[in-house]
Amino acid sequence: MSAFVRQYGSAAMQGGFIEGGLYFGRHDITTRSETTVIDPNPIFIFDFVNTVVEEQSYEDVGVYGLRLGGGWHKAKGNFSLEFSGGFNYNGNPQGVRPTLGMKEFAPYTRFALGVAF
Numbered sequence: 001m002s003a004f005v006r007q008y009g010s011a012a013m014q015g016g017f018i019e020g021g022l023y024f025g026r027h028d029i030t031t032r033s034e035t036t037v038i039d040p041n042p043i044f045i046f047d048f049v050n051t052v053v054e055e056q057s058y059e060d061v062g063v064y065g066l067r068l069g070g071g072w073h074k075a076k077g078n079f080s081l082e083f084s085g086g087f088n089y090n091g092n093p094q095g096v097r098p099t100l101g102m103k104e105f106a107p108y109t110r111f112a113l114g115v116a117f
Contacts, residue, residue, distance in 0.1 A: 001025060004067065016072050019084065024064040029096055030057045058096045065090040069108065080114035 004021030008014065032055045069086015088108050 008073075013073060013075060015074070016070065017084075018068075018070040019086070020066070020068045022064070022066050024062070027061050027063060028057070028059050029061050030055060031096070032056075058094060061092065061094050061096050063090065063092050067108065071110070075116045078116050080112070080116045082110070082112040082114070084112075085109040 002021060002023035004019055006017045006019045008017045032053065034051065034053045036051045066089045067086060069084055071082060071084025071086075073080070073082040073084075075081075086108060088106050090104055090106065
């Protein structure tokens with residue numbers, strides 16, 4: 001669930017804007033890492049020595065966050081174009097993130113093409 005607010009500088013849904021909001025949710029998350037060690041032998045044939053797979057499951061993980069940023073939006077006819085960016089704060093009491101790129105404090109960017117109707 002997320003809720004965001006935008007304030008445009010001039011016309012509604014056109015031009016520059018600032019945005020902010022919050023989101024929260026619950027997820028079941030499974031993390032997996034796989035490491036393969038390759039050991040070349042003297043006759044230059046690669047021998048796959050060991051593959052280690054680690055998988056861990058987390059159930060009912062709560063995530064929440066805040067977003068603050070800005071951007072530019074233009075609608076012309078039936079087409080819509082948007083560029084935006086800013087910063088996310090991602091909270092999580094269990095310390096588990098739904099994706100590896102979801103750090104506690106991270107920048108975000110967005111490019112969107114749409115159809116206006």
